[in-house]
Amino acid sequence: MKNFFRESLSTVLTAVILSLILRAYVVEARVIPSGSMLPTIQLHDRVLVNKFIYNFTEPQRGDIIVFEPPESLGVKHDFIKRVIGLPGDVIEIRDGKVYVNGEPLKEPYIFEAPRYNFGPVKVPEDSLFVLGDNRNESFDSHVWRAWLKIEDVKGKAFYRYWPPQRIGLLH
Numbered sequence: 001m002k003n004f005f006r007e008s009l010s011t012v013l014t015a016v017i018l019s020l021i022l023r024a025y026v027v028e029a030r031v032i033p034s035g036s037m038l039p040t041i042q043l044h045d046r047v048l049v050n051k052f053i054y055n056f057t058e059p060q061r062g063d064i065i066v067f068e069p070p071e072s073l074g075v076k077h078d079f080i081k082r083v084i085g086l087p088g089d090v091i092e093i094r095d096g097k098v099y100v101n102g103e104p105l106k107e108p109y110i111f112e113a114p115r116y117n118f119g120p121v122k123v124p125e126d127s128l129f130v131l132g133d134n135r136n137e138s139f140d141s142h143v144w145r146a147w148l149k150i151e152d153v154k155g156k157a158f159y160r161y162w163p164p165q166r167i168g169l170l171h
């Protein structure tokens with residue numbers, strides 16, 4: 001009986017330690033608290049975030065990322081948005097379209113066309129320009145007057161695991 005408890009305790013402790021390591025460095029589950037990424041991600045969807053991918057590669061246009069917002073916003077919770085502008089890109093929003101380096105971006109994932117104009121602005125070398133897929137209801141780069149630093153990106157959202165009827169990869 002003593003060996004059974006010792007082995008059980010060892011198994012539980014190992015599982016707890018492994019789950020803490022995985023959550024801290026590999027993958028983390030997140031609940032989506034807003035509608036800023038509609039229709040791609042619904043309010044209260046649960047997604048998995050790959051926390052180590054950007055140790056090996058840079059964020060790409062179209063990635064859905066989780067990040068700590070710029071400090072000047074005074075917001076303490078993480079955001080989730082889509083990468084639109086990479087370092088050196090010129091971004092402009094006009095006539096219901098997003099332009100990257102003068103070319104209209106193909107965006108089949110957005111909720112509706114933006115009803116505002118923005119830019120043009122050049123993304124600094126250490127920064128990203130991000131927008132929510134729900135363009136007109138998203139607190140994102142076009143509103144902030146601050147840049148998202150690449151170092152503040154926590155990971156890439158890649159998989160929705162809840163609700164069951166929408167389980168699958170995020171695009």
